[in-house]
Amino acid sequence: xxxxxxxxxxxxxxxxxFNFPLILIWDRDVTVAGLPLLPVAMFVIWALLIVLLAxxxxxxxxxxxxxxx
Amino acid sequence: MSAPLVLGVSFGYLLxxxxxxxxxxxxxxxxxxxxxxxLVYALSLGVYCSAxxxxxxxxxxxxxxxxxxxxxxxxxxxxxxAGVVILRMIRIARTYRITSIADFIASRYGKSxxxxxxxxxxxxxxxxxYIALQLKAxxxxxxxxxxxxxxxxxxxxxxxxxxxxxxxLAAFTILFGTRHLDSAERHEGMVAAIAFESVVKLGAFLAxxxxxxxxxxxGPADIWARAAVLPELxxxxxxxSGTGEGGFGHAQWFALVVLAMLSVLLLPRQFQMMVVxxxxxxxxxxxxxxxxxxxxxxxxxxxPIAIGGRLIFGMETVDPExxxxxxxxxxxxxxxxxxxxxxxxxxxxxxxxxxxxAVSTMVCNDLVMPALFRGRGFGAYSxxxxxxxxxxxxxxxxxxxxxxxxxxxxxxxxAYALVSIGLISFAAVAQFGPALLIGIxxxxxxxxxxxxxLIGGFSLWAYTLMLPSVARSGWISADFVAHGPWGIEMLAxxxxxDLAGLDNLTHALFWSLLANxxxxxxxxxxxxxxxxxxxxxLLFVDIMKRGDxxxxxxxxxxxxxxxxxEALAVRVLGxxxxxxxxxxxxxxxxxxxxxxxxxxxxxxxxxxxxLAGAVGSASARVMVASVVEEEALDLDDVIxxxxxxxxxxxxxEKLKSLDQxxxxxxxxxxxxxxxxxxxIRALSELMLDTPDMDEAQRAEFLRIVVGESERLSxxxxxxxxxxxxxxxxxxxxxxxxxxxxxxxxxxxxxSALFAERGTAIALDLPxxxxxxxxxxxxxxxxxxxxxxxxxxxVPEGRGRIEVSLKIAGDSLEVRVRDNGPGVPSADRxxxxxRFRQGGDALTRPPGTGLGLPISRRIVNHLGGEMxxxxxxxxxxxxxxxxxxxxxxxxxxK
Numbered sequence: 001x002x003x004x005x006x007x008x009x010x011x012x013x014x015x016x017x018f019n020f021p022l023i024l025i026w027d028r029d030v031t032v033a034g035l036p037l038l039p040v041a042m043f044v045i046w047a048l049l050i051v052l053l054a055x056x057x058x059x060x061x062x063x064x065x066x067x068x069x
Numbered sequence: 070m071s072a073p074l075v076l077g078v079s080f081g082y083l084l085x086x087x088x089x090x091x092x093x094x095x096x097x098x099x100x101x102x103x104x105x106x107x108l109v110y111a112l113s114l115g116v117y118c119s120a121x122x123x124x125x126x127x128x129x130x131x132x133x134x135x136x137x138x139x140x141x142x143x144x145x146x147x148x149x150x151a152g153v154v155i156l157r158m159i160r161i162a163r164t165y166r167i168t169s170i171a172d173f174i175a176s177r178y179g180k181s182x183x184x185x186x187x188x189x190x191x192x193x194x195x196x197x198x199y200i201a202l203q204l205k206a207x208x209x210x211x212x213x214x215x216x217x218x219x220x221x222x223x224x225x226x227x228x229x230x231x232x233x234x235x236x237x238l239a240a241f242t243i244l245f246g247t248r249h250l251d252s253a254e255r256h257e258g259m260v261a262a263i264a265f266e267s268v269v270k271l272g273a274f275l276a277x278x279x280x281x282x283x284x285x286x287x288g289p290a291d292i293w294a295r296a297a298v299l300p301e302l303x304x305x306x307x308x309x310s311g312t313g314e315g316g317f318g319h320a321q322w323f324a325l326v327v328l329a330m331l332s333v334l335l336l337p338r339q340f341q342m343m344v345v346x347x348x349x350x351x352x353x354x355x356x357x358x359x360x361x362x363x364x365x366x367x368x369x370x371x372x373p374i375a376i377g378g379r380l381i382f383g384m385e386t387v388d389p390e391x392x393x394x395x396x397x398x399x400x401x402x403x404x405x406x407x408x409x410x411x412x413x414x415x416x417x418x419x420x421x422x423x424x425x426x427a428v429s430t431m432v433c434n435d436l437v438m439p440a441l442f443r444g445r446g447f448g449a450y451s452x453x454x455x456x457x458x459x460x461x462x463x464x465x466x467x468x469x470x471x472x473x474x475x476x477x478x479x480x481x482x483x484a485y486a487l488v489s490i491g492l493i494s495f496a497a498v499a500q501f502g503p504a505l506l507i508g509i510x511x512x513x514x515x516x517x518x519x520x521x522x523l524i525g526g527f528s529l530w531a532y533t534l535m536l537p538s539v540a541r542s543g544w545i546s547a548d549f550v551a552h553g554p555w556g557i558e559m560l561a562x563x564x565x566x567d568l569a570g571l572d573n574l575t576h577a578l579f580w581s582l583l584a585n586x587x588x589x590x591x592x593x594x595x596x597x598x599x600x601x602x603x604x605x606x607l608l609f610v611d612i613m614k615r616g617d618x619x620x621x622x623x624x625x626x627x628x629x630x631x632x633x634x635e636a637l638a639v640r641v642l643g644x645x646x647x648x649x650x651x652x653x654x655x656x657x658x659x660x661x662x663x664x665x666x667x668x669x670x671x672x673x674x675x676x677x678x679x680l681a682g683a684v685g686s687a688s689a690r691v692m693v694a695s696v697v698e699e700e701a702l703d704l705d706d707v708i709x710x711x712x713x714x715x716x717x718x719x720x721x722e723k724l725k726s727l728d729q730x731x732x733x734x735x736x737x738x739x740x741x742x743x744x745x746x747x748x749i750r751a752l753s754e755l756m757l758d759t760p761d762m763d764e765a766q767r768a769e770f771l772r773i774v775v776g777e778s779e780r781l782s783x784x785x786x787x788x789x790x791x792x793x794x795x796x797x798x799x800x801x802x803x804x805x806x807x808x809x810x811x812x813x814x815x816x817x818x819x820s821a822l823f824a825e826r827g828t829a830i831a832l833d834l835p836x837x838x839x840x841x842x843x844x845x846x847x848x849x850x851x852x853x854x855x856x857x858x859x860x861x862x863v864p865e866g867r868g869r870i871e872v873s874l875k876i877a878g879d880s881l882e883v884r885v886r887d888n889g890p891g892v893p894s895a896d897r898x899x900x901x902x903r904f905r906q907g908g909d910a911l912t913r914p915p916g917t918g919l920g921l922p923i924s925r926r927i928v929n930h931l932g933g934e935m936x937x938x939x940x941x942x943x944x945x946x947x948x949x950x951x952x953x954x955x956x957x958x959x960x961x962k
Contacts, residue, residue, distance in 0.1 A: 004153055011149040018142045018326060020319030027308045031297075034290030036306030039135055039372055042142075046365055049145060054358035 006056055010049065017045050072215045075410070079211075082411050083237055083418070086262045090245045093261030104260045107352035111359035113260050113342045115267030117144060117333055118367055119199075119420035120206030121491040123270060123413045126368065128390030130375035134305030137371055139322055141364045143329020151357035155334070155343060157509055159353065161612050162344045166682035170340045170501060171431040175687050177508045177609050178516035179601035182687040185435035187520065188501065191527050192337055192428055193470070194535075195497025200424065200474025202490040203417040207234050208478070210413045213394045214406065231478065235471045238421050242471075246426035247463045256426065260346050263423060266415035271367050273412020277393045278370025280405055281377045285396065289373050296376045305376060324575040328492070331499040334506070337427035338420060345427075421471070429466035434685030437462050442691055456643045459684065492574050493534055500526040500581060503589045512606040518593030526585030533562045534577035600624075600702040607711065622714030623670040624707055627699030631666045634676050637696050641680050650679055673697065741784055745777035787919045794926045801930070805840035806848060808881055808951070812872055815852040819860070828860060828868035835874065838881060841951045847927045854920040855885040855947050862889030862945065879953050880933065886946040892939040900937055901925045924949075 016022055026041035093103050103109065122140075129137040147155075158173070167173045171192065175185035208231040245259045286292045296302035308322075333339050347353070378392035387395050393413070397406040438459075503526075504519040563573045565580055598606065604624035631651065639647030668676075673693065680689035702710075752770045756762060762770075793799040816830055823830050859870045871886045892900060901921055925935040928949045935949040 007149055007152050011146060014146055014149055015326075018139075018146070019323055023308065023322075029303075029307075031293065035293055036297075038306050038308065042135065042138055043365070043369065046142070046145060046361075049149070050358055050362050050365060053149060053361070057354040057358055 003056065010052060010056075014049050017049075018042075075211060075214045075407070078407060078411060079234070079414060080237065082414060083241060086265065086418070087241060087244070089265050090258030090262040092258075094245075094258035097257035102257060102348065104257055104264070104346075105348045107355035108359065109261065109264045110347065110352040111356035111363065112264035112267040113346065114339070114356060114360045115271070115363050115367075116263050116338050116342055116419045116423050117336075117360075118267070118270065118364070118416060119491075120203045120413060120417040122367060123274065123416040124206050124209070124390045124393065125491065126371045127375045127378070127392045128388065130305070130371045131379050131389030131392065134372075135308065136322075136325075138368070139325035140329045141368050143326045143331075144333040144364055145361045146326065147330045147333045148357045148361050151353050154506065154509075155357075156350060156353055157613060158334075158344050158505075159347050159350050161509065161609055163347075163350070164612065165608070165686065166678045167686065168345055168682060169427060169431045169434065169685070170335065170337060170505070171435045172681070172685045172687070173340075173344075174501060174504050174508070174519065175435065175685070176681075177505070177605055178514070178519045179599060179605050180686045180690045181516050181520075182435070182439045182691070184516060184519055184523075185431075185685060185687045186439065187523055189428075189431040189435045191497060191500060191523065192431060193473075194531075195494050196337065196424060196428060197470070197473050197477050198490045199494035200421060200470060201478035202494075203421050204231050204235055204474055204478045207231060207414060207417045209388075209391060210394060210410050213391055213398070214410050232475060235475045238418055239425075239468045239471045241418075242422045242425050242467050243464045246422070246429065246467065247460050255346055255348075259422065259426065260342070263342070263419050266419040267363070269415040270412040270419070271363065273409045273415075274367050274393070275370065276405060277397060277409045277412075278374055280402065281396055282370065282373045284402075285381065285400060286373075286377055292373050292377050292380065295380055302376055302379060305372070318572060318575075321572050321575045324578050328495050328499055328574075328578060331502045332495045335498045335501045336424075336495075337431070337498070338423035341423055341427040421474075425467045425470050428470055429463045431685075432466040432470075433459060433462040434688055437466070438684055438688045439691070442688070455641050455684075459641075489538070493538060496530055496534055496574065496578055496581065497527070499578065500530060500585055502582070503586045507586075507589065508606075509609055509612075512603075512610045513593050513598075514589065514606065515593045515596060515598040516602050517596055518589045518591070521592040522585040522587075522589030525588040526581040529565075529581040529584050530577060533565060533580055534573065537562050537573060600707045604702070604707045604710075607707075622710050623674040624702060624710055625670045625673050625699065626702060626706065626710075627673075627697055629668045629673050629697035629699075631668045631672070633696040634668055634673065634693075637692060638676055638679065641683050641692070646679075650676060668697075738784070738788065742781065745780045749774050749777045749781075787923065791919050791923050791926075794923065794930070801844045802846070803842055803844050806843045806845045807838070807840055808848075808883065809834045809838050809874055811845065811848055812852060812874060812883070815849055815856060816872060819853065819856050822857075822860060823868075823870070826860065826863075826868060827866040828863055828870060831869070831871045833871065833873040835876065838874065838876060839953050841881060841931075842954050843931050843951065844927075848931075851924040851927050851949070852883075852885075854924045858920055858947070859885055859887035859889070859945070863887050864889065876953075877950065879955075880950045881953060882948060882950045884938075884946055884948040886944060888944040891943055892937060892945050897937060897939060901935070921947075 023038075023042070026038045028037060030037040032040050096103050104113070126137045126140075161167065162173060165176060167176055171185045171188035174188050175181050178184050211231070211234075245262070246256055282289055282292065286295075293306075296305070334343075374392055374396065375389060378387070378389060378396055381396065381399070382392075393409050394406055397403075397409060500523060503522050504514070508514045508519065563576060565576070568576060568580075601624070604622075607622075608624075635647065635651050638650050641647070642650070677686075677689050677693045680692055683689075684692070700706075752774050756767060756770055790799070812832065812834060816832065820830070856870065856872075860868070863870065867888075869888045871884075873884045873886075875882055928935045928951065931951055933949055933951040935947065938946040938948060
């Protein structure tokens with residue numbers, strides 16, 4: 001089940017990226033295009049995760065049909 | 070803005086919702102469901118964003134900066150596991166007709182009514198503040214829009230519009246949540262209305278975000294350029310802003326992410342929307358990314374609005390939680406403010422509607438119904454139609470929950486910010502995490518463990534989080550929180566065992582989940598589960614291994630009269646749907662003995678599941694048990710039933726493959742029959758049409774016709790032979806047979822064929838062997854089969870076949886070895902199966918695929934066995950062994 005394994009991997013990556021200590025990387029007094037780095041970084045990581053998730057979800061055909069009833 | 074206008078818009082909006090819900094219900098009745106769509110499903114999950122998100126996030130961001138975010142990162146993490154965890158929950162709930170989180174947990178641990186009641190109680194206690202939060206948001210919004218005095222305490226209760234909003238919502242919810250009893254507990258109209266609300270609140274929030282960012286300021290960079298000058302605003306973009314002590318409270322950040330991740334799975338409204346109302350589990354795939362994208366969008370403008378609001382209002386005392394309304398109003402954008410107010414209303418009402426429907430189902434099925442059965446006995450209700458009773462209990466529960474929320478709002482609403490109230494509720498439902506999430510993967514979890522974990526976790530939650538919040542509202546002495554009960558510092562609720570350095574939420578979450586998981590795992594390991602717990606654990610944990618419930622084992626034994634079951638189903642489900650269950654006629658019926666037809670276990674299980682959809686699995690269990698005579702199962706029975714089920718499955722699979730083989734055989738036989746028939750017919754027609762054909766030509770044709778006819782009759786004979794041997798009707802003429810002589814004569818008969826193909830044959834026979842008891846003709850048939858089989862596969866011109874005979878102990882062994890390609894290892898297990906032919910259909914030599922199976926059956930019938938020895942590339946060697954008759958007594962030494 002490559003889909004499941006990919007999900008678990010993505011989940012682990014997200015759990016690390018959204019937590020101490022990795023978020024400290026962005027916690028500095030710097031601006032990107034006039035915006036503070038930390039919020040920009042958080043939203044960009046978030047958007048990337050959504051895009052990756054969408055890519056996996058939409059690329060593969062739907063799995064087995066649901067049980068009836 | 071005038072109160073009538075705001076009130077009019079509010080009720081107009083509710084009427085619109087009403088219309089949408091009614092339309093969706095009508096469409097559903099026509100079979101054209103509007104919610105059977107992954108986007109609508111994803112939007113309906115947006116019910117996660119309540120008034121807390123709408124108003125509270127901005128307030129949180131204005132005070133703590135980036136710290137509003139973990140509550141939305143958690144759901145992102147949860148949705149990454151949608152295909153793993155949520156899919157499993159949906160499939161379990163659908164298969165066993167589970168309609169609430171209480172039912173889910175109770176079902177998993179042996180349909181325990183106690184567990185269902187406990188989960189329901191925790192939910193009600195935990196969720197009432199959350200309901201109050203929504204009412205508070207609606208009330209605050211109304212005050213701001215009408216510029217009424219902010220002190221709600223001065224309002225007389227009957228002039229309080231919040232009460233009327235609560236009442237209107239109760240009416241709406243009752244109308245759409247409890248119109249009829251659905252055994253899947255699904256509400257098409259309600260889901261459509263909620264999806265619409267999600268669109269409205271997102272649109273309104275984006276509108277105010279765009280208005281603040283580009284209307285009041287010159288884009289986000291402009292806002293930040295102005296804010297960066299002020300140190301206290303500059304700090305909002307840094308992590309350190311959340312702790313108040315300068316350092317980054319990473320434990321709190323982590324706790325918030327985990328809490329939100331659990332909440333998005335375990336909040337009653339999320340469970341209702343995500344699991345119960347899920348029309349098609351394939352929708353989950355798209356919703357898994359659309360829902361986080363929705364959360365992303367609704368959060369993009371939170372920081373700009375918060376910082377923009379603080380820049381504009383500066384020192385003024387405006388509650389940041391109201392920025393979305395006060396910013397447009399301050400700038401005179403009244404229409405936008407009204408739209409935003411409606412957005413806030415939709416956020417609050419969406420949450421209230423779904424939450425109360427979900428909780429009322431739990432209260433009815435898991436608290437009131439069992440109490441009714443217990444109090445007066447189920448018998449007191451015999452003969453009465455229960456559908457009306459069920460619906461009325463739910464209606465009362467919806468009203469009761471909303472009134473409780475209103476009461477809480479009137480008494481404690483002002484003491485707290487929206488965010489803290491919401492987090493208290495999140496922490497309460499997080500207690501369901503271990504029992505539910507571990508329970509669907511670990512068969513070892515027991516009812517005792519789940520009870521212990523829930524009670525322990527909930528008690529600690531109440532002590533470390535709920536109690537201090539009550540104390541802060543001034544109801545009990547604050548000394549208690551500061552110095553612990555009776556002055557025992559070690560027991561101070563927010564520094565339990567002197568664990569300091571954590572904020573109160575992280576502290577409470579740590580202790581409660583520690584106790585919860587510890588007790589759950591510890592007690593589960595301590596005592597083995599009972600039979601029903603084991604069977605339910607098997608059904609839940611192995612759900613993904615089965616296609617649908619039809620294949621799952623049914624753990625039930627006993628006697629049940631169909632008439633009794635039908636009467637029960639009709640009473641609970643109503644006349645039409647109850648009878649429909651039994652419409653299958655004789656299906657599911659086993660022979661009765663005078664007491665009317667009896668139901669088999671499958672039918673009892675089906676009825677129980679349908680009832681579970683209406684009254685919850687624990688109540689359904691009690692009801693079914695009250696009308697049937699059942700045997701109590703012990704652990705051995707469960708294992709035995711499981712064994713039977715897997716045997717049955719194996720037998721079914723075997724049957725299926727036999728069926729497939731039969732089909733293959735028929736197509737292969739017809740193919741084999743058609744080839745000779747075609748040539749016979751073609752040649753005969755040719756001869757008929759050509760009377761002046763020359764004699765030699767005609768003779769040649771006739772020879773072919775005769776040959777093909779022989780092939781036909783051989784084929785038909787073999788099929789008949791096989792059928793006879795299989796059914797045991799074949800005649801056997803046994804005599805003493807000299808196997809050596811038989812081999813010599815068989816190879817002699819084939820020598821013409823061998824010579825034609827240039828195949829050498831070598832015999833390795835002992836001078837004399839004892840005779841075996843056998844049918845000489847059939848044994849010759851076996852030898853001819855093996856020889857012709859070998860002849861077919863040896864290479865043309867340099868083929869070599871060796872036949873050997875030797876005495877091995879008390880039997881004779883014959884081997885026929887060739888130098889052909891051998892049998893591929895994949896086919897080796899099947900060479901003796903009927904209708905299987907070696908090689909693929911295109912290149913293999915002609916044959917019926919019956920030679921080897923017939924041979925093996927003949928040898929088996931004679932008490933021997935046949936086998937294949939083959940290494941790929943070394944040729945094949947078929948051997949068989951026949952037992953020698955026991956030596957006569959006299960010759961023994």
